[in-house]
Amino acid sequence: MxxxxxxxxxxxxxxxxxxxxxEVTTATLDNGMEVVVIEDHRAxxxxxxxxxxxxxxxxxxxxxGAAHFLEHLMFKATDTLAxxxxxxxxxxxxxxxxxxxxxxxxxxxxxxxxxxxxxxMGMEADRMRNLRLTPEDIETExxxxxxxxxxxxxxxxxxxxxxxxxxxxxLNHPYGAPVVGWMHELRGLGYPEVMDFYHLYYSPNNAxxxxxxxxxxxxxxxxxxxHYGPIPPAPDLPPRLRPEEPPQRxxxxxxxxxxxxxxxxxxxxxxxxxxDPGDQGDAAALLFLAExxxxxxxxxxxxxxxxxxxxxxxxVWASYQAVSVDATTFRLGLTxxxxxxxxxxxxxxxxxxxxxxxxxxxxxxxxxxxxxLRAAEIYARDNVTGLALRYGAALASGLSVKDVQDWPAILQxxxxxxxxxxxxxxxDPDHSVTVQVVHESEEG
Amino acid sequence: MxxxxxxxxxxxxxxxxxxxxxEVTTATLDNGMEVVVIEDHRAxxxxxxxxxxxxxxxxxxxxxGAAHFLEHLMFKATDTLAxxxxxxxxxxxxxxxxxxxxxxxxxxxxxxxxxxxxxxMGMEADRMRNLRLTPEDIETExxxxxxxxxxxxxxxxxxxxxxxxxxxxxLNHPYGAPVVGWMHELRGLGYPEVMDFYHLYYSPNNAxxxxxxxxxxxxxxxxxxxHYGPIPPAPDLPPRLRPEEPPQRxxxxxxxxxxxxxxxxxxxxxxxxxxDPGDQGDAAALLFLAExxxxxxxxxxxxxxxxxxxxxxxxVWASYQAVSVDATTFRLGLTxxxxxxxxxxxxxxxxxxxxxxxxxxxxxxxxxxxxxLRAAEIYARDNVTGLALRYGAALASGLSVKDVQDWPAILQxxxxxxxxxxxxxxxDPDHSVTVQVVHESEEG
Numbered sequence: 001m002x003x004x005x006x007x008x009x010x011x012x013x014x015x016x017x018x019x020x021x022x023e024v025t026t027a028t029l030d031n032g033m034e035v036v037v038i039e040d041h042r043a044x045x046x047x048x049x050x051x052x053x054x055x056x057x058x059x060x061x062x063x064x065g066a067a068h069f070l071e072h073l074m075f076k077a078t079d080t081l082a083x084x085x086x087x088x089x090x091x092x093x094x095x096x097x098x099x100x101x102x103x104x105x106x107x108x109x110x111x112x113x114x115x116x117x118x119x120x121m122g123m124e125a126d127r128m129r130n131l132r133l134t135p136e137d138i139e140t141e142x143x144x145x146x147x148x149x150x151x152x153x154x155x156x157x158x159x160x161x162x163x164x165x166x167x168x169x170x171l172n173h174p175y176g177a178p179v180v181g182w183m184h185e186l187r188g189l190g191y192p193e194v195m196d197f198y199h200l201y202y203s204p205n206n207a208x209x210x211x212x213x214x215x216x217x218x219x220x221x222x223x224x225x226x227h228y229g230p231i232p233p234a235p236d237l238p239p240r241l242r243p244e245e246p247p248q249r250x251x252x253x254x255x256x257x258x259x260x261x262x263x264x265x266x267x268x269x270x271x272x273x274x275x276d277p278g279d280q281g282d283a284a285a286l287l288f289l290a291e292x293x294x295x296x297x298x299x300x301x302x303x304x305x306x307x308x309x310x311x312x313x314x315x316v317w318a319s320y321q322a323v324s325v326d327a328t329t330f331r332l333g334l335t336x337x338x339x340x341x342x343x344x345x346x347x348x349x350x351x352x353x354x355x356x357x358x359x360x361x362x363x364x365x366x367x368x369x370x371x372x373l374r375a376a377e378i379y380a381r382d383n384v385t386g387l388a389l390r391y392g393a394a395l396a397s398g399l400s401v402k403d404v405q406d407w408p409a410i411l412q413x414x415x416x417x418x419x420x421x422x423x424x425x426x427x428d429p430d431h432s433v434t435v436q437v438v439h440e441s442e443e444g
Numbered sequence: 445m446x447x448x449x450x451x452x453x454x455x456x457x458x459x460x461x462x463x464x465x466x467e468v469t470t471a472t473l474d475n476g477m478e479v480v481v482i483e484d485h486r487a488x489x490x491x492x493x494x495x496x497x498x499x500x501x502x503x504x505x506x507x508x509g510a511a512h513f514l515e516h517l518m519f520k521a522t523d524t525l526a527x528x529x530x531x532x533x534x535x536x537x538x539x540x541x542x543x544x545x546x547x548x549x550x551x552x553x554x555x556x557x558x559x560x561x562x563x564x565m566g567m568e569a570d571r572m573r574n575l576r577l578t579p580e581d582i583e584t585e586x587x588x589x590x591x592x593x594x595x596x597x598x599x600x601x602x603x604x605x606x607x608x609x610x611x612x613x614x615l616n617h618p619y620g621a622p623v624v625g626w627m628h629e630l631r632g633l634g635y636p637e638v639m640d641f642y643h644l645y646y647s648p649n650n651a652x653x654x655x656x657x658x659x660x661x662x663x664x665x666x667x668x669x670x671h672y673g674p675i676p677p678a679p680d681l682p683p684r685l686r687p688e689e690p691p692q693r694x695x696x697x698x699x700x701x702x703x704x705x706x707x708x709x710x711x712x713x714x715x716x717x718x719x720d721p722g723d724q725g726d727a728a729a730l731l732f733l734a735e736x737x738x739x740x741x742x743x744x745x746x747x748x749x750x751x752x753x754x755x756x757x758x759x760v761w762a763s764y765q766a767v768s769v770d771a772t773t774f775r776l777g778l779t780x781x782x783x784x785x786x787x788x789x790x791x792x793x794x795x796x797x798x799x800x801x802x803x804x805x806x807x808x809x810x811x812x813x814x815x816x817l818r819a820a821e822i823y824a825r826d827n828v829t830g831l832a833l834r835y836g837a838a839l840a841s842g843l844s845v846k847d848v849q850d851w852p853a854i855l856q857x858x859x860x861x862x863x864x865x866x867x868x869x870x871x872d873p874d875h876s877v878t879v880q881v882v883h884e885s886e887e888g
Contacts, residue, residue, distance in 0.1 A: 060505075061504075061505055061618070061686075061687045062685065062686070062687040062688075064616075064687075160693055161693075161694065164615070164692075164693050164694040165694075167615035167616070167690075168612055168615075168694075168696060171608070171611035171612075171620065172508075172611070172620075172621065172626060174505070176615065176616075177616065182616060182690040183690065184688055184690060185687070185688075185690075241506065242505075242506070243505045243506040243508075243629070244506075244628055244629075246611075246626040246627065246628060246629075248608075249604055249605075249608050249700060249702075250605065250608040250609075250612075250698035250699055250700040250879065251698065251699040252612060252696060252697070252698050253696070253697040253698075253699075254694035254695065254696050254697075255694055255695040255697075255873070256693060256694040257874075258693075429699070430701075435694065
């Protein structure tokens, strides 16, 4: 077992000094399971979570939705737990629990009184190995997952439009498929698909334990060794290699028309680099870019140009998903002002982007943003559950504890030249997908 | 071994009678290999071909190009043949040989004097089982395939644009990937990918032997039994199930700009049903639709409206790929007249399509087309190599001998109502991809 302790102090005075506050202890069990412990003694609670480096993008072709379906089925019976018993026990003990699946990872967590850590860890370790599904479980839960897709996607035109746009963004990479799965493939998922996925990916050497709260790191690691340590590593865990994108050579435009669209709007996404281990600078600059273009409804570039000066839009936004195993997206969007056709609003948005690329960053605004991002990082680290999620998501996406801890300083070191460099590289029409979401009258 | 002989007579008088002329004998060897023999005694030659029900759409994710790469490598050494020896022997005997790969199948053929059938069959059977590749073969041939991609795709902006359009047409199905492979994946293909593909798919129970020419069917079947019969069937041949398309919900537009584009043009593709066993009527109607919309440069709907009446285009075309395992495409395209922006030409094309859907088929023109298609079917069947290719492609795509033989009569039974029905179903903007291919000045 390796072990090292990293401690830093809150430093608010120097803008470029680290903003780290958390005490983080890491360890690796002999079976390959990583352990991350974040101490926070302000409340006698603990957040216990297990992260698998496996998500929807690891599903085989034709089995979209398998990762998320398995996440649901993980609440069924094991050799020693009845279906639903884990959550019931957590609730009886005053805690809460849940799970989530993304394209890159799946995680399970319980938030509970700190002295119940042993209890939840024992149950979580149990279902890593001993899930016992019946055909009835599969059929019952399939209906639940289908209903989830119905509610979140089929009955939500914005979500449907996003799904079509995502499929157009990726020519080859499995990020093009929805995490919940295509409906026709959900209907075909059965015991073999789900259990193959479970046996291939649910193992200690593909998992990260993240425990945060009122705990003693040495005691947590000893508990982890007791509960997770005896589970043998999966011998056939495949390397995490997904099909990569070929060069994207053509701007794509989608027209999504649906009678249920209440308000026309437009989204634009660009293929963009992700945070990579030891190489997070471009991602940090892209986070600034998103703030500069669409972060503020008053002073951001798109808000100023499109909402306030030209009044062609009532709302603009920009976002960047930095944590990702493979190439991610940088996204923009707008809601047009009443009576303004989407084509016209889009042309104004493209003109605003061109002007920004030509004129560059307003330096005073850039420094204010730097201060704001620094403050946001400090505030974020004051929330122990948020910190646990941050470490879990990063580690499950290929980043290291050091990458997470370096991130605030890297954010603070971004220059306006960095922002303009990544803006020119990423805002390339050939890498873009634009989705116009429009209300269609019932007659079609 | 089952065996049946189908003989029909050329019937030119009755428009709806079968136009079949060929004598076709079919058999199935005990190891599952299908045999199709087409007799044609007009010349003392034979066309010998083996078709594998395996193509680019059967490649695993990340290994695009493997099927075509393997096709190249099939000309390397076996236990008894030196690299290149098969083709050299065919040439020495006055014949020619080649091979081709599509998304759905791969076939190998030799055209040679009829008395050399035994010779070529022996060599073809040999390489079905006994291919012996060296690491040098892989590296050498990879360069050949990369150079093929360079010539046909990378240096051809129209092909690049088609490739991007195809990727946008399919949201989930592997038809979205190019048969030759994405360049970055071609570079990564090695011995394991190629040989896994070979061992999984190259077997008699996944193959069809099509022999056409101056042969005796019984003798051909006996020879097939001698050469192919001893090869054991592959026990693990997977069912041919590819990921299917989810509902396509958004019209897609691509702008492909490249300095090498000599002439701006536009292609439009729609997802369309394929010929299915026992269910070829819609496909037959779609073939009529392609002829009606873009078959003639003078009288087709698009030529009449866009070239002759409005003079917004100099050229129009329409095509439909009927033989396909899974959902195929119906395609249209145009070259704009000098000075006409592509957006304007596209709007005129959409208006012409809308008018056609509103006004329907010109009945006199429809009857002329019916006669023309009937004649084309008869002429096509006069070419024995073409017939062999037709049977091979159909059988390798899941159709039967009966489907191939029914096709002319099904074509003749199409009505104008059928055409309008499939036109309304297929020409749905939500299922479409439009690619504008434009010249971009060197400055961008």
